[in-house]
Amino acid sequence: MSEDIQNPTVERSKVELTKQDFVSDQMVKWCPGCGAHAILSAVANVFPKIGYKKENFMMVSGIGCSSRFPYYVNTYGFHGIHGRAAAIASGVKIANPHLSVWVATGDGDSLAIGGNHFIHVIRRNIDLNIILFNNQIYGLTKGQYSPTTAMNTVTKTSPQGTIEHPFNIGELVMGAQGTFFARAVDTNPKLMTEIMFAAAKHDGTSLMEILQNCVIFADGVHQQVTAKDIKDDFQLVLRNGEPMIFGKNKDKGLRFNDNRLEIVTIGENGITADDLLVHDQYEQDPGIHLMLAKMAPPLFPVALGVIRSAMYPTYDDSVVEQIRFAKENSPIKTTDQLLNSGDTWTI
Amino acid sequence: MAKKPKQVVDLEDIVVKFVGDSGDGMQLIGTLFSETAALDGNDLATFPDFPAEIRAPQNTVAGVSGYQVHIGRKKILTTGDFCDVLVAMNPASLKSNLKWVKKGASIIVDTDTFEQSTIEKAGYKTNPLEDGSLDTYHVIKAPITTMTKDAVKHMGIDNKTADKSKNMFILGILYYMFNKPLKNTEAFFNIKFKKKPEIIELNKTVLHAGYNFADTIEVISSTYTIPKATMEKGKYRNITGNIAVAWGLIAASERSGRPLFLGSYPITPATEILMELAKHKSLGVKVFQAEDEIAGVCSAIGASFTGSLAATSTSGPGLSLKSEAIGLAVMTELPLVIVDVQRGGPSTGLPTKSEQSDLLQALFGRNGECPVIVLSASTPANAFYMAYEAAKLSMEHMTPCILLSEGAIGFGSELFKIPQVKDLPAIKPPLAKPNDPDFKPFLRDAETLVRKWAIPGTEGLRHRVGGLEKENIMGTVSTDPQNHQLMTDLRANKVEKVANFIPEQEIYGDQEGDLLVVSWGSTKGAIQYAVDELRTQGKKVGQAHFHYIMPLPKNTTQVLSKFRKILVCELNSGQFVYYLRMLHPEFRYQKYNKVQGLPFVVNELTNKFTEILKEE
Numbered sequence: 035m036s037e038d039i040q041n042p043t044v045e046r047s048k049v050e051l052t053k054q055d056f057v058s059d060q061m062v063k064w065c066p067g068c069g070a071h072a073i074l075s076a077v078a079n080v081f082p083k084i085g086y087k088k089e090n091f092m093m094v095s096g097i098g099c100s101s102r103f104p105y106y107v108n109t110y111g112f113h114g115i116h117g118r119a120a121a122i123a124s125g126v127k128i129a130n131p132h133l134s135v136w137v138a139t140g141d142g143d144s145l146a147i148g149g150n151h152f153i154h155v156i157r158r159n160i161d162l163n164i165i166l167f168n169n170q171i172y173g174l175t176k177g178q179y180s181p182t183t184a185m186n187t188v189t190k191t192s193p194q195g196t197i198e199h200p201f202n203i204g205e206l207v208m209g210a211q212g213t214f215f216a217r218a219v220d221t222n223p224k225l226m227t228e229i230m231f232a233a234a235k236h237d238g239t240s241l242m243e244i245l246q247n248c249v250i251f252a253d254g255v256h257q258q259v260t261a262k263d264i265k266d267d268f269q270l271v272l273r274n275g276e277p278m279i280f281g282k283n284k285d286k287g288l289r290f291n292d293n294r295l296e297i298v299t300i301g302e303n304g305i306t307a308d309d310l311l312v313h314d315q316y317e318q319d320p321g322i323h324l325m326l327a328k329m330a331p332p333l334f335p336v337a338l339g340v341i342r343s344a345m346y347p348t349y350d351d352s353v354v355e356q357i358r359f360a361k362e363n364s365p366i367k368t369t370d371q372l373l374n375s376g377d378t379w380t381i
Numbered sequence: 382m383a384k385k386p387k388q389v390v391d392l393e394d395i396v397v398k399f400v401g402d403s404g405d406g407m408q409l410i411g412t413l414f415s416e417t418a419a420l421d422g423n424d425l426a427t428f429p430d431f432p433a434e435i436r437a438p439q440n441t442v443a444g445v446s447g448y449q450v451h452i453g454r455k456k457i458l459t460t461g462d463f464c465d466v467l468v469a470m471n472p473a474s475l476k477s478n479l480k481w482v483k484k485g486a487s488i489i490v491d492t493d494t495f496e497q498s499t500i501e502k503a504g505y506k507t508n509p510l511e512d513g514s515l516d517t518y519h520v521i522k523a524p525i526t527t528m529t530k531d532a533v534k535h536m537g538i539d540n541k542t543a544d545k546s547k548n549m550f551i552l553g554i555l556y557y558m559f560n561k562p563l564k565n566t567e568a569f570f571n572i573k574f575k576k577k578p579e580i581i582e583l584n585k586t587v588l589h590a591g592y593n594f595a596d597t598i599e600v601i602s603s604t605y606t607i608p609k610a611t612m613e614k615g616k617y618r619n620i621t622g623n624i625a626v627a628w629g630l631i632a633a634s635e636r637s638g639r640p641l642f643l644g645s646y647p648i649t650p651a652t653e654i655l656m657e658l659a660k661h662k663s664l665g666v667k668v669f670q671a672e673d674e675i676a677g678v679c680s681a682i683g684a685s686f687t688g689s690l691a692a693t694s695t696s697g698p699g700l701s702l703k704s705e706a707i708g709l710a711v712m713t714e715l716p717l718v719i720v721d722v723q724r725g726g727p728s729t730g731l732p733t734k735s736e737q738s739d740l741l742q743a744l745f746g747r748n749g750e751c752p753v754i755v756l757s758a759s760t761p762a763n764a765f766y767m768a769y770e771a772a773k774l775s776m777e778h779m780t781p782c783i784l785l786s787e788g789a790i791g792f793g794s795e796l797f798k799i800p801q802v803k804d805l806p807a808i809k810p811p812l813a814k815p816n817d818p819d820f821k822p823f824l825r826d827a828e829t830l831v832r833k834w835a836i837p838g839t840e841g842l843r844h845r846v847g848g849l850e851k852e853n854i855m856g857t858v859s860t861d862p863q864n865h866q867l868m869t870d871l872r873a874n875k876v877e878k879v880a881n882f883i884p885e886q887e888i889y890g891d892q893e894g895d896l897l898v899v900s901w902g903s904t905k906g907a908i909q910y911a912v913d914e915l916r917t918q919g920k921k922v923g924q925a926h927f928h929y930i931m932p933l934p935k936n937t938t939q940v941l942s943k944f945r946k947i948l949v950c951e952l953n954s955g956q957f958v959y960y961l962r963m964l965h966p967e968f969r970y971q972k973y974n975k976v977q978g979l980p981f982v983v984n985e986l987t988n989k990f991t992e993i994l995k996e997e
Contacts, residue, residue, distance in 0.1 A: 060857065089839060089843060090837070092687075095847075097848075104845050104847065110837035110845075112713075112845070112847060113845065113847025113849060114847065114848065115709050118706065121671065121676035121679035121680050122682055122686075124671075124676070125642065125683025125684040126684065126687045128642070128680070129642050129688070129689045130687045130838060133687070150673055151675075154671075154676070357662045360663040361665070366664065367664070368635065369632045369635045370801060372664065373799045374799060376618065377416060377419075378617065379420050379616070380616045381615060381617060
């Protein structure tokens, strides 16, 4: 895969790296069976494949179960404060665009306390790779509802069920003019690795939503999507340039009809694969991407894989460009020149 | 009509205040007047005074905006308590500023603006120009609006444009009164309106019209000169405190070799620091205007970890929002400069007024045991050096530093002797060397307790830091009770040891005696004037003005012990005195405080000092 990444800003490793290069010596303290273990493993697998120098990876996090992540990967790492990972990571990337900056965060961290930073980092399109562990619960504080908890869910702070509408993360990303949105399930390491690789390749803010299972406080929240017996019928893995087909028998598809998405069966009513929507992750217009991101059981499958990867200028590139331009064109090149600029007089 | 030759009087110093509606251009003529005075060899200090609203209702007291200039032959230490000349563009500005005018001072008014409706709007029952209420002043009444229009009638300029230039008429009057040359202001027009020759002509014509008017009228019977100040030789410029902070950081960046990053959010009265730094990309400055105060400081912390000289600028409410993140920088032992340009509080308070009430917040306003270096700037020019010092100490000691400025310093200006960067003290950040086999995240210098700064991208130094308590030396997460005690003590000792790297506290005036006046921040000049006055009366008075607050200079005890009485003067309810009582309870302190959004006036200080000296 590594030959795919062409980012001249980040220095490449001169030697072949392996997963071992990124394994930290710290004891991983997540609960046994937690989906976070699989995410960690996917990251350790994908970093050597991305091929950057190991010192140029930087992992930033906020607070929550997800945010212990930096301690468990052997990179430069920063464990921040609640909700602020995106803001800290923005400073890292702007200050040093030669780093490949990754953020580990959760639904509470990014969408509640850090909601403001979340929408703004996406709007700015700073080249960060954000892995959002969505387990629809506050785990570290032991089981309170989060901004993605489904309506009517009973949790420790909603004994009669929640009465607020959850965020759909993809919808929020696209509402904030996001350029990259991908989704994977924690039980599918291969797809996680693929979207992480695609995120690394994408210039701009790459938001990866991982449907993660919290075995203690929200066990099975993603069952409607992940249960073995139904998952093929409720997961649509998108592949760029390919028709949108899913189902146990690969006979279901999505088409666009009457201004909305519609599930059809190939072979019925004269439907063939040619009638189906073909995925274009690079399309600038987020219309279809938004519809795909919003699909949910029981009427629709959940869209997985890279849903959107549109090309837009990045904030960090623009910073570099403005500085280059100013350095070339401004008469002020040193502090002494600055101090002596404008009206001065000698006594 | 033959003109009587006018008398010329020499003056030591003069305070001029320009007041009008927010859109009247008072700040512009104030700036032009002070620049001319500076180029003419006077020392100076200036201060704008404006409402929080951008364009408050016209002709109301709420909408009055002002600009005060203090120029002189003597060393100018304050922006002046009461003015010698008041320029009032309308009844409302006269009404709201008369209390700041010395008896017998000159008041220049535009009589065209004194109409029934504006007089009533200002809250006057009768026309103050006619009812005798200004009899103790020297009032120069001039139909400025009309005369401005008349002066440019031949140019075919529309009334609105002509009207906008009437502030130049007033500037012309002042240049005449104070025997100042017009050429500097004309040169300003030539540059400012390079592409609009007709506007250059308009402004020059109006400026001269004002000058000639003043020459003609008999009500101005004498003119004044303020001889050149005796100043240290060198190259000078005028500078505001906010720009000085920005430039101090730029200088520190160049001298330390660490690129400058500012993460900030607009907030009065600190916004100018953000705007100024945004201009200097050619010096590699990276400025991130964040979505809020928290993102501002957090982005700076990210940049600091990444090896930048990182700063965030704010005012009191923003400092509150940044508290948790400052704790993160303390915990991760990273450099971070936090500039707090204080304003009246609490809450939104008085955004455009100055106060010194964030001191205790700066010292203690965070969760946990969370020491930071706290410095304070005293004047606009001093703010350059204190910003430089904040950056130096923060980087060399790997700990956040809060620099307290104030609205009065940030907006105020004074003459600044331009230094050369090479003459500023060297800054040596403790960078870890690539592939250092002994590198450990929290391995410390034995003397300073400072850890190394290991910058992402550097080979062989991958490590993690964060808000969780870490094991000393190794830097792994630790909840061990003894380690937490050790790390808490180390963080505190590290900041205390900064005292070994800062200058000793000086005393101004008498080195021992009856009264030591203790102060910090913007009050320096007013107190110095007051101390001077008491010393001319033979009193034994000294002033200890603190720029270093956490830690205090090493000789603080010695300084405090040399006087019979100690009076701590602050523009708050007594925060520094509270701190001194805590750290040095062996002394007895008295306090003098004011929380009105206003500076001390010299008179109230001398009265207080005299009263205290009389007490037994």
